[in-house]
Amino acid sequence: MHIDPNKMVTVKIDGIPVTVPSGTTIMEAAKKIGIKIPSLCHHPDLTVRAFCRVCVVEDTWSRRLKTACNNIVDECGDIFTNTEGIRRARRTILELLLANHPQDCLHCERNRKCELQTLAEEFGIRKNAFDPVYRPVPKDLSNPAMVRDMSKCIRCGRCVDACQAVQGVNAIGYAGRSTGFKITTAFEKPLSESPCVYCGQCIAACPVGALYEKDDTQKVWDALSNKDLHVVVQTAPAVRVAIGEEFGMEKGAIATGKMVAALRRLGFDKVFDTNFSADLTIVEEGNELFSRLKSGKNLPMITSCSPGWVNYVEKNYPDLLDHVSSCKSPQQMFGAVAKTYYADKMEIPREKMFVVSIMPCVAKKYEAQRPEMNSSGYQDVDVVLTTRELAKMIRLAGIQFGALPEEEFDSPLGLASGAGAIFGTSGGVMEAAVRTVYEIVTGKEPQSLDFNELRGHEGIKEASLDLDGTTVKVAVANGLSNAKILMDKVRAGEADYQFIEIMCCPGGCVGGGGQPFRTTAAIRSNRMTGLYKVDKDSKIRQSHKNPEILALYDEFLGEPNGHLAHELLHTHYTDRSH
């Protein structure tokens, strides 16, 4: 079958003619005429596996049913998507799956957000024709970031595709066959003994309650009701363009003001912004880059904000750890500054400080618990919640998110530049850094603050930036399989870049593992647009011009990359290739 995407093909679906490019799947073609074909294993961003068979349809050319997710209209006669035969087949398949599934929806992490549950409801399954064959297996609770509950797994393979094809991490895969077919780590080890980097892309891919972040909301409730504690919260850039989705707002809608209002209503003593510490990161990292460019040592320098990426480089490229910026991530810089500078300034005993982060990320939970992340003498960030967990707290508190007024962040750790905001998208850290480094190197303002060559979805972006005569070659990668391509070049000495930005998740933090479920490339794109709008609308768009940052250096830190800055804002890495 020769597929020429320039050629158009017309097929009839349920009697309605539809014209689509050659090679279009039945599922895509059906969507064009407003028919959503049900599926469990299909995900628009992942490879087609056709495991679940729920999307079967009939066509006049075939004796058997065809799966709509992978079969192309070129090879179909007239297609029917809703006959009694199809409904019966789909129903039988669902009942077979349910016979091997715990019936505890009420207690499930994904209750009301589960794709299997939704289908069971749509098909009106009240009683299963088949006998239960479900056997529980123990949960994997081996790490601080996420839970694997394989009792719930429906073996759709979405997580495996995310882990292997998208991220190239190869922590989990398939094993066994027939009724023993399952998804597991090599030799059934706990995740903590696997190559897992806790990026959480498997969680984002999972249609049911088999994978989820460790729920830390109770710890935050406890802190909030403890009168002895001063509880502050920081919110990562990518959360504000995603949290609204949990409450019916448009995909990528900017919900900063309502989010701040919600956090205040939850009872946080201060609501701060990780964008602030992103600015701080840029000042530190920009100066670090400047000195590396001068000395020519450890180039290319590679960013270190993404904790999944840091886990990955420690496990897979221990020989390249010197290339990774010694700067802590914005989350950890915030924690260190909040429990020192802020606590001292407000005369709050450091041990009474409780720092909560709201992150689009699962790996941040692991990062916060790294033993080296206690520069204040205490764990700098006490609890990390994902965007989804914050939404849970807001719902539990009965806060009507849509009805909230827009409120402002608190001072002195709440003011941020537009550069801090774009940290949440692939290419954003690079762009933010360049806006500042340009001035460090040249002493002049860049002509334009928009570096469009660094923006967009591509897995790897390259650019040569002209810093008023000095050319700096940079590369940006998102998704770890793209990171791997760059790192292999660096390792082989074939990379002539001076600066590389790497974000673990596809699209950067907007596509983080802690973001609302059912994220797709299109939704990530909306969130990106949101962040660039936040940047564009900001009065200050360069990190080093943030007055609260200037005050922080002036009142407390001294010089960028100075002694105290090093103690609080920089870290070191460990070879974890075992």
Place this chain on the structure above:
Amino acid sequence: MANQFEMQITKILDEQGRDQQKLLSILLDIQKASGKNYISEEAAEIVSREMGIPLVKLYDILTFYAMLETKPRGRFLIEVCNNAPCYVSKSDRIAQFLRQELGINFGQTTADGLFTLQYMPCVGACDIGPVIKIGDRVYGNLTEEKIRKILSDLTNNLEG
């Protein structure tokens, strides 16, 4: 000891070549050389490294193919065909007799580590069923007497 085992695996890899299409053949040879009819985690790690196959994908292969096993088994693997043609030739009686003779159930290994009893799918010897396979060799038209002889030959050869 560990080194010697590693050398043995390297030797198998060198002999067969590290071509992808040799993987199953290599794994079968490693399994045979293990003396316990299995591929240990250590062995898998060596193959993963040497052949550039992520360990989790290798584990998939080890658990997918019925002839491969990741847990130690007996020195001799006694496999009884229980597919329909052999079943019709009363393979269940042979299975029952082997159980009695070895004092173990299917899936178990004798205390001396010599024999593991397993079922296997059809080996294409239905014309001489019921059949068992020990190592690469298939024994057919089995009777209780024949089985006794096969078992004692295996044990005797070991002592000799």
Place this chain on the structure above:
Amino acid sequence: MPKTMSVLTARCGRIRPDSVKEYVATGGFEAFRKALAMEPMEIINEVMDAKLLGRGGASYPAGKKWKQLYEIPTFPKYIVCNADEGEPGTFKDKVLLEKDPLLVIEGMLIAGYVFDSHDGYIYIRGEYREIQRIFQAAIANAESAGFLGDNICGTDFSFRVHIVSGAGAYICGENSGLLNSIEAKTGRPRVKPPHLAEVGLFSMPTLVNNVESFAGIPVILSMGGKQFLELGSENSGGTKLICLSGNVNNRGTYEIPMHGVTLRDIIYDPELGGGIPDGKELKFFHLGGQSGPIGFPHQLDTVYSHDALKKVGLSVGSGAVVVLDESVCIIDYLKKVADFFIHESCGKCVPCREGNRQIRLILQKFSDGVATMQDFERLERLSLTMAMASSCGLGQAATTALDSCLIHAREEFIAHINGVCPVCFNSRKNGDTYAY
């Protein structure tokens, strides 16, 4: 008219299997020499004239497959021989591999010449480790004799055959599973499309044929396609290797012409099965392996050919003929079939993974005398869903045997519902010892 013939098996047992000298002395490689003087399309036309239907089980026309691959302009192309013979009750490829490997090699070689391919792979199941050694010796000897390797027979055509071992997975007999297995992946079937002719081994266009199909190629070229067709029936040429097992006196492999030999001949003729032992009655027979249909005595006078069997709802499949006498309970037998598929399903698609085990559970209810008519209906529903919605041939065919019985042996299911199966009663006394 003779009921058996020696066309494909002409040399079997008469020459040393790995001896090129003896092979050539008995006409070996003459077909290949003939091919060298022909245009590839002429060779394909002979295969089309021969109406050779694939011998692996699916009976897809080999000529059509060859023509489709020939028309794809992408290179390199690969030739793959499927020697993962795993259908229970099937041992005919084994005979060819063991006793005349050079015939199979010659078939692959001719295919290599037709498609201008330089590499052939033969995937031999792991359980045939001994045969792999014989085959390796045959390849080595063919290489020394100049029939494999570079510049074969003084031409600029080069072709090599590589042996790949399986390791115990029936599903690798499915062609895309087999290709995955060669590529050091798990042998779970691929998602199709793309089709293997276009995106096959190492993502290149690939021909996959069964051992017996390849063995037929030199025969077709030697005698001519039309002559080969004469050996069979209207739409299906050639002889067929069949494997007799079960409750039959003369178990073994036989080569028969595919016309004029009935199922009754196969089971009862002294030249073939020679009847049922101990004077027992025939109860049913299972054709083409576990994935094939089950036949009953009223179908015995059907001629064993693709055309005639199809008319009565039966099929040739792999060529297996398992004979079952009156002492076998159909439910017990179907449980064996279900157990086989539970063991061999790759597990990735839901109808096959979950369906087979549900079938097994329901059949057990029949054995235990606790089934109801609802269970019978559940079997029908599962069988239909699996056949219609499973991903590959394994799941689609896993209930073929069950289906035959739901149609033709309904009364035996009813007898179990009513708790009156005399066979079961007897066998339970002996103890049903089965378990995986």
